[in-house]
Amino acid sequence: MPASPSTAAVSLRSVAITFGPKVGGYTAVQNIDLTASPGEFIAIVGPTGCGKSTLLNAAAGLLKPSYGEVEIFGARLHGLNGRAGYLFQQDALMPWKTALQNVAVALEPKGVSRKEAEAKARDWLRRVGLAAFVDRYPHMLSGGQRKRVALAQMLIRDPEILLMDEPFGPLDAQTRQIMGNLLLELWAANRKAVLFVTHDLEEAIALADRVVVMSAGPAAGIIGEFPVPLPRPRDIAEVRLEPAFHHIHKEIWASLRTEVQKAYAQGEGASS
């Protein structure tokens, strides 16, 4: 069914997710109301262990909310979210397939012929800068290159929603910047709704249209939403130098700081 422009791509309504028994289990997130419009880039930041990934998994349909509803383009989500692509924090490529096979196989569920899929995969690998590495197996690629393959694997299906769970977390600072710019470039060419989870506030501001701040867990919730009115196209490295960036950073950090300290204190308490 075609979605009207006003329909949200993703809409979480009063979502709560509890692990373990219904009573006395661990409540990761609670009272989550979050809406992403088509083409909107949303970054979710919060202290470690606040359930950011849990939220993403609910939007992907990998986790069923214990309470509340997930709607995708106005339709209630049952099972996996077929209109979303997911970029995992960990390595999720099939280690027994080459870069090309990993990307091409993403089109198999859509019924695309093998030959056509490989041609498209080749093109996507070129777009993420891996034209010379199509026949490498994942273990022969660097962490950044593996992420590029994963990015191509996700984007080749042309999903309407992109879910990203600290995708550049394991990479070094420079590679992160390069990957961030690559992501923005690809996204600008074909805008999708994005939910981008990160613990790095600077990364969140540099990338997103809107930054959502979560409180420390357990039973984490959304404690603030901040628009990022920085002009696009942006360069991840340069945008950080603008006065407006500092202004936004200061504003968000004010609400995030207490939560980070809370989470840190809990962590200290748990480990001692």
Added chain:
Amino acid sequence: MNRLKLILLQVAVGLGFLLLWHVLTAYPILAPTRQTQFFFSTPLDVLTRVWKEFASGEIWRHLWITLVETILAFAFGAGGGILFGFLFARRELLAAVFDPYIKAANALPRVVLAPIFALWFGLGIWSKVALGFTLVFFIVFFNVYQGVREVSPVVLANARMLGMNERQLLRHVYWPAALTWMFSSLHTSVGFALVGAVVGEYLGSSAGLGYKIHEAESVFDVTGVFAGMVILSIFVILIDYVVTLIERRLLVWRPAPSTNGQG
């Protein structure tokens, strides 16, 4: 340079052993030579016998029989192991119900089955194949079972998010993961297929390497027994080499193999 040194050392150990054997059997050091030669033969006699066996062409028939038994035992054992490993890993209930029986069957020393198999399948190759099968099956079964169950949850979640259905998951995720585990046990399972064949032949047959050794033993032909063992060793090394080649070809995607020197 380092490699050359290693090979030289390896050869030195072999030659040293042969020399020691020769000296102790050629000269009356521990006991009269008649006695030591009866119990231990001499390296020269053994090598001459090995040479004669190959030169006369008599041994080829036996090698062929043992090879056929080994290959059949491996093929059936691996096939069954993969099938049931898959089935049990994907059907929790089945695995839980059959768990004690599988453990019991696996705990049974297979040698006691040899006479039964001889009774059921006769003294031809099939009783040996059956014995090898019981050895190979469990190794492959446990490995495939483990492999399918321990598929990385992230890789699996990612494949699901790519929209793969159960059949596609089987083909692109579970199957390759299971094969990896099977191949990691390839050396062991091929070795056990051979053990099954040789032990089966030893216990009752009219052809094969095990039969040759048993025949020599029954007339106290120690030279013949040792010659049979030498031929068996060469045979095993060759088979293992072929397995290594196959493994290298099929597992190209794996990170550089750890240096546990199996091949």
